[in-house]
Amino acid sequence: MNVGKLRPDPRPIPLAPAGGKALVYLYLAHYCELDPEGRYLTMTQSTMSLYTSAEMADDELLVGIDYVRDPTNQFPGSHLHVAGQRDDLDDIYLGDERKRRKLRDLHLPVGGKRFRPTLEDLLAFTITEEMVEPRDGWRAVIDEHRATWTQVQVKAAARRNPEDAAAALAEAGWTVTPPTDP
Numbered sequence: 001m002n003v004g005k006l007r008p009d010p011r012p013i014p015l016a017p018a019g020g021k022a023l024v025y026l027y028l029a030h031y032c033e034l035d036p037e038g039r040y041l042t043m044t045q046s047t048m049s050l051y052t053s054a055e056m057a058d059d060e061l062l063v064g065i066d067y068v069r070d071p072t073n074q075f076p077g078s079h080l081h082v083a084g085q086r087d088d089l090d091d092i093y094l095g096d097e098r099k100r101r102k103l104r105d106l107h108l109p110v111g112g113k114r115f116r117p118t119l120e121d122l123l124a125f126t127i128t129e130e131m132v133e134p135r136d137g138w139r140a141v142i143d144e145h146r147a148t149w150t151q152v153q154v155k156a157a158a159r160r161n162p163e164d165a166a167a168a169l170a171e172a173g174w175t176v177t178p179p180t181d182p
Contacts, residue, residue, distance in 0.1 A: 012054055015126060017133040024062070024131045025051045028119070040156070044069045048122050049081075050131075059083075061104055063125070065117050076109035078116035114153045120145045 008029065014022030031045040049056070049064035064081040071077045084103040110117055120142045127134045158165035166176040 012049075012051060012056055014054065015132045020133075022054075023052070024126055025054050025056065026122070026126075027051060027056055042069070043067065048117075048119055050122065050126065058104070063122075064104070065110070065122060066107075067116055069113060075107040077113060078109065078111050079107035080110045080117070081106070082108065114157050115150075118146065118149050120149065 012025035012027040015024045015026055016022035027047065027049040029045075029047045030043060032041045033044050034040070035042045046067045047064065050062040051057075051060045052062060053060045061081065061083045063083065065079075066081065067078045069077060081104045086103050089103065089106075124139075124142050126132045127138060162178075166178065169176050
């Protein structure tokens with residue numbers, strides 16, 4: 001798969017048991033740019049979705065996790081879509097003129113900018129819910145990558161909130177000295 005800035009690949013990745021037919025398809029799209037300081041790569045938008053078919057039709061969505069760093073609408077930047085049927089949604093929906101509302105239309109908030117669900121979480125979901133067969137050692141690999149993600153996010157949170165980070169370290173007994181030239 002050759003994917004780049006100018007050539008994103010819209011095809012999903014089939015998740016198939018060894019030698020078997022794929023029953024679940026993973027779609028990924030990530031958009032990044034440099035942070036305001038021009039030092040770190042920052043996710044600006046992402047989509048991670050599971051479908052029951054490579055065609056990825058709306059009615060084939062199982063679950064979708066979307067992230068928009070700076071949303072331009074009323075929906076939470078990090079949110080989850082879950083497929084399903086709830087006939088009573090129309091009774092409680094007060095929004096625009098849409099006649100029918102589906103469960104997948106809801107934007108369930110999850111985690112915000114820093115501690116949102118990860119690809120590792122979505123892959124672990126497919127394994128623990130027995131949608132795919134895992135390889136030996138899968139849990140250790142997922143745990144390692146989750147730990148790396150957490151470290152990156154904690155460092156980013158500390159860079160964006162240095163006073164809070166310093167206060168938390170001081171509460172834990174650390175001696176924290178602010179920089180002389182911020």
